Amino acid sequence: MPDSEYRDIRQLNIFSQMTDEHFTSLMRGAYIQNFPAQIELITEGEPSDFLHIILSGSVDLFSCWNGRDSSLAVVRPISTFILAATIRDAPYLMSARTLEKSRIVLLPSQDVRAIFELDSDFARAIVTELAQCYRAVIKTQKDLKLRTSLERLANYLLRMQKRSGGGATFELDFEKRLLASVLGMTPENLSRAFKGLQPYGVTVNGTLISIHNQAISSGSPNPIP
Amino acid sequence: MPDSEYRDIRQLNIFSQMTDEHFTSLMRGAYIQNFPAQIELITEGEPSDFLHIILSGSVDLFSCWNGRDSSLAVVRPISTFILAATIRDAPYLMSARTLEKSRIVLLPSQDVRAIFELDSDFARAIVTELAQCYRAVIKTQKDLKLRTSLERLANYLLRMQKRSGGGATFELDFEKRLLASVLGMTPENLSRAFKGLQPYGVTVNGTLISIHNQAISSGSPNPIP
């Protein structure tokens, strides 16, 4: 593994506070691999053998049941995923597939758990990470239960706008088909939802979104943190 | 606080491994209180001043937005709630209200965070707890995105059946109005969903549910863990 990648991983919140000794020990057992697009890295229900770290590319976390499937999240560099399953030594709750060519590090779960027992700063960092993940999922759940698909889209766009600097125009960071699934709707419904946002000043051109801040009527979607 | 309660709390997974010194220190700052039914303990958006422990009764965790509201979970003794917000020192993501007369312990969040920094066994226990909570929410999210309301009800009933010993009959542990909200549907829809399960051998009498194991057709709901 190149030094630059090694350092990038070291700087992740989850690893930055642990001792050098434990970190190098953890990385000694690491596999690093380049995957092409559309490779299934993880299958729901299987034992969680590795903690994954994505260095480049992007990964879709999804789940299937009874012929339906849904994306739960998209992971981007540099971050870990499947942490909870690793810690609990429990089966994966979701599957993962590369969306594009991706470079991924695999840390054997038993190594992670062993260091977790030894290094209490690592344990504390994991707490912070998990609490954050937990809160993110709760927000998504509220989104699903309290909002219509049009409202979810509106809020997603407002969040993306803020994240990309707050300008009037920005790019979607994945294709609409996937966005629809992440937001819990069909591609057809997403397409119509975009049209439904036109009265609020939203125009779409491919993956380019523009939001002209028109008057927003009272019943309109409002952002929540 | 009675010794028996003190011991019950001590035996919670989250507290059982920490040192006596830290536990007593934590409990020294604890408030204990009996609340009547329908009291709002926590309001979404406010700073998380206390980690809560429910000793008796039951508490509804819910969220409101734009005139709609939804129950995210119901908490029962003996367990903690609002742990993630406490750890991250972040605003509550949900509100909480007592469903009945309830006895609740309040641990100042700053105390919890202080001990979290001192006691690494406590930190490790919190990891396990949070990982479990995280996985529970992910399961709920999959439920919401991959299943219809009828399927969610069917799976809920099967889970409850298993939990109550696997017998053909069991009792719902909260009223249908609340169950509907937890499952992400309206009371009217729940009522119809129960009827829709009759062909599968489900009969309802108040809060008493019977499941006669009839032949289950292939398209029918299947349990997932």
Add this chain to the structure above:
DNA sequence: CGATCACTTGACACCTATCAAAGACCGTGG
């Protein structure tokens, strides 16, 4: 016994999914 509340039932409207087909986009290979 009357009032209240939860639950049920019916009618209806809306949101959303499904199916089908046409258009837009993109990579590949000639």
Add this chain to the structure above:
DNA sequence: CCACGGTCTTTGATAGGTGTCAAGTGATCG
């Protein structure tokens, strides 16, 4: 460079799921 095939996206028509409103039933409780 262009033609091609495939995929994504859009659009329309339709059906099904779900929420809303309203009214009625049943139970509980003072």
